[in-house]
Amino acid sequence: MSTASNRVRLQTLVVLDSGLELPEGALLSPPIASDAEPYRLFALSAGSSSVITTQPESQILRTTFSSVPIVSNSELREEYQELGVALGELLAMDAGDEWRIEKPVYYVACHVAAELMEYQYPAPEVFTHGPKSVVFNWSNESTNLYLTVSADTLSALISTPQRIQRRIEFPTNGLPGLVFPALRSAQLERPIVSITKAASDVED
Amino acid sequence: MGEWKVLNARITFFTVGPVSSSDQSALSVYRQFWEADPDSFQKQPNPLAPSMAQGRRGGLLAACTVNPTRTDLNLAAADTDVQGPHPTLSLIEDAGQLRVELTRITDAVGRGVISRALNRVALYVQFVATKPTLLAVNKTLMSIIPDGYRPNLTDEESFIFQINRPQVLPDVEQLRMNYITKWSAESIRVVTMLLPRDPAVRMGPPNIGSPIFGEFLAASLSFDINNVPAPKPLTPPQQSSLLLNGMAWAAETQRTCGLNIEGFDSVNRLE
Numbered sequence: 001m002s003t004a005s006n007r008v009r010l011q012t013l014v015v016l017d018s019g020l021e022l023p024e025g026a027l028l029s030p031p032i033a034s035d036a037e038p039y040r041l042f043a044l045s046a047g048s049s050s051v052i053t054t055q056p057e058s059q060i061l062r063t064t065f066s067s068v069p070i071v072s073n074s075e076l077r078e079e080y081q082e083l084g085v086a087l088g089e090l091l092a093m094d095a096g097d098e099w100r101i102e103k104p105v106y107y108v109a110c111h112v113a114a115e116l117m118e119y120q121y122p123a124p125e126v127f128t129h130g131p132k133s134v135v136f137n138w139s140n141e142s143t144n145l146y147l148t149v150s151a152d153t154l155s156a157l158i159s160t161p162q163r164i165q166r167r168i169e170f171p172t173n174g175l176p177g178l179v180f181p182a183l184r185s186a187q188l189e190r191p192i193v194s195i196t197k198a199a200s201d202v203e204d
Numbered sequence: 205m206g207e208w209k210v211l212n213a214r215i216t217f218f219t220v221g222p223v224s225s226s227d228q229s230a231l232s233v234y235r236q237f238w239e240a241d242p243d244s245f246q247k248q249p250n251p252l253a254p255s256m257a258q259g260r261r262g263g264l265l266a267a268c269t270v271n272p273t274r275t276d277l278n279l280a281a282a283d284t285d286v287q288g289p290h291p292t293l294s295l296i297e298d299a300g301q302l303r304v305e306l307t308r309i310t311d312a313v314g315r316g317v318i319s320r321a322l323n324r325v326a327l328y329v330q331f332v333a334t335k336p337t338l339l340a341v342n343k344t345l346m347s348i349i350p351d352g353y354r355p356n357l358t359d360e361e362s363f364i365f366q367i368n369r370p371q372v373l374p375d376v377e378q379l380r381m382n383y384i385t386k387w388s389a390e391s392i393r394v395v396t397m398l399l400p401r402d403p404a405v406r407m408g409p410p411n412i413g414s415p416i417f418g419e420f421l422a423a424s425l426s427f428d429i430n431n432v433p434a435p436k437p438l439t440p441p442q443q444s445s446l447l448l449n450g451m452a453w454a455a456e457t458q459r460t461c462g463l464n465i466e467g468f469d470s471v472n473r474l475e
Contacts, residue, residue: 080252081252083252084251084252085250087251107222108222110222110272111222113251114252114271114272115273172221198428198430198432199382199384199428199430200216200326200428200430201428
């Protein structure tokens with residue numbers, strides 16, 4: 001018995017805007033009357049699907065687990081991207097500019113910033129002391145940590161408005177990784193949890 | 205065990221100390237490892253962001269990412285040219301080709317093509333078997349977890365079990381290596397965007413231009429083999445030796461677990 005449902009056939013349609021034409025022979029019908037101006041609707045002839053052959057682009061998003069992703073990691077990464085832009089701008093300044101830093105300082109500062117990001121430090125404020133160093137600064141209530149980065153030395157200074165509490169210097173060549181959590185611990189006067197991972201994967 | 209395929213593999217080099225003005229971008233790293241230009245390259249947008257390059261190597265998609273503190277070489281299946289609108293999970297069909305590419309990388313590393321000072325290298329390989337249900341995923345996982353560790357799984361979700369069997373390598377400066385094995389139930393989401401081949405054709409079926417999501421359940425076995433950071437930079441032969449050691453271990457362990465991936469069951473240097 002013929003019913004409305006078994007008489008219905010799927011029909012490929014194509015929608016064109018006013019400036020486009022399909023190759024000859026691809027169309028089954030003249031434009032279908034519609035109120036979709038400025039677009040025109042056509043039925044496609046059998047075998048003409050290659051006219052609009054599609055090219056799939058697939059991307060594996062990520063494995064999805066029930067656990068909640070750590071949002072702060074991506075925020076931290078964004079803040080460090082801004083720090084990277086700032087360092088790039090300091091390098092690009094004119095030779096006579098008082099904010100300009102030298103190339104060797106720039107490379108060491110970028111490396112130190114990348115290490116700080118790995119150790120989940122909050123992104124620091126940055127300022128310069130002339131072309132031969134940049135200073136990263138973190139404030140914690142009345143305590144400040146200043147990390148002065150030059151081409152060959154890393155100098156940490158922990159101070160309050162009243163006095164310098166501690167000053168430590170390291171050569172930048174071959175910095176042991178635990179330097180950064182240790183400095184943070186000294187500034188905050190409490191232990192810092194630093195998780196050493198055996199796995200080599202990247203944080204999200 | 206023909207149901208198991210490689211989802212992806214990665215070799216990572218960890219940098220020690222600041223990089224210099226002559227530091228390699230992803231473009232130059234890609235060219236040095238694969239002796240060809242990539243299909244796409246994105247330069248470093250700022251000094252703390254990565255540069256990226258990727259291209260096809262036969263049925264594989266090779267991608268190189270250079271970060272300030274690490275360089276990653278990723279290998280996955282190149283997308284197949286599917287006409288249908290349904291997303292598919294691309295898996296590496298030819299594990300032998302993957303093994304050849306990984307070996308090519310380790311050989312090139314031994315010749316010193318990475319100009320950065322490195323104190324750590326890593327090899328990661330993930331094998332998966334896609335299944336229609338969570339019950340089937342868990343059953344598959346139980347079949348490959350060794351007797352001493354095997355839990356009793358039925359319909360639990362998000363199963364993960366990971367162990368590390370570190371060893372000291374007397375031949376390479378007494379370095380300690382991590383040999384991590386992870387069994388897990390994975391839910392992998394794939395998004396497909398259909399685009400017209402001819403950019404002039406901007407219109408078409410309603411799904412063109414709209415993302416289509418597909419979700420796949422899979423039993424997964426992954427290996428992460430890496431050395432703990434060495435006290436001084438590794439020489440190129442040491443880097444190569446550690447990676448070859450990792451590949452040999454991965455080949456042996458997948459066989460022990462019963463995956464028997466054809467083409468990935470032995471590791472030899474390229475002639």
